Amino acid sequence: MQRNAFDTMGCPIASALEQVGEWWTLLILRDALDGFTRFDEFEQNLGIAPNMLTRRLKSLVESGLLERRRYSDRPPRFEYVATQRSRELSSVIVALYAWGNEHIEHEDREVVLVDADGETIDPVFVDRRTGRTLAESRAHFVAGPAASDMMRERQDSDKRRSRRSRAASVGREPNSQQPQHSSHDVALHPHPGRT
Structure with a gap:
């Protein structure tokens, strides 16, 4: 079954995943950034x-994330x-490390930053x-200047509030006084300075 291409979704996250979202990719990049360069490594x-x-x-x-360099002529390597x-x-990669440490790894970690x-x-x-911090700024996505009608509809602020309110109420008792947003209710704001 052929998967849909992410880079046509009009979203920077989807476009990035088109480049680095395949299985193994971020782990290969993690190792390359740590100085490993050879196939056998x-x-x-x-x-x-x-x-x-x-x-x-x-x-x-092909995507420009690694450069292939010859280091041996005989045999070619x-x-x-x-x-x-x-x-x-x-x-x-550091953000994934931090999230993994916070939510998955135990106290005795094999790798620390x-x-x-x-x-x-x-x-x-x-x-x-x-x-x-992003948690303090309460950042969120808004439609950018080149947004499609579908993206503008998706990022409509009134509809976002309704979605978040609905999501926050799942699992709560009726009339409970829990806050609708936590300090971790954060996303990236693509347009600095805009509110």
Whole structure:
């Protein structure tokens, strides 16, 4: 069964997933950003089948996320090096790391994120313009200038409030006084400065 292409959905998240949403892709990029470059290193680190790794590496090179470089002429051998485009994905990988640590991993972690001094880091996302965390800024999506009618309908603020109210009420007792939004009710705001 053929899957739908995400890059036609008019959404930056869907477009990004078209590039990096395939099985194994972010783990390959994680390793490339950590300095692993050779086919056998990726294969050993990930336990990925060689044919699958070949397809993923080819796709990552075609999308500009890895650069394929020859490091041996006889026999011909290539390495796969992170590009600027993939280095800009490191914050996404760190966000997945933080979420996994918060919601899945146990206290005895096999991997921790540290700064240059070896101090453990607890990453959060902040708005570059204001310095506030995304939770504090209560960011949300709005339709952009090139939005289709369908996207404008989807991002309509009155309908969003109705959806969130409906979602917040699921599982609550009638007339309960629970807040409709938590401090984690956050999304990214694509237009800094707009409210």
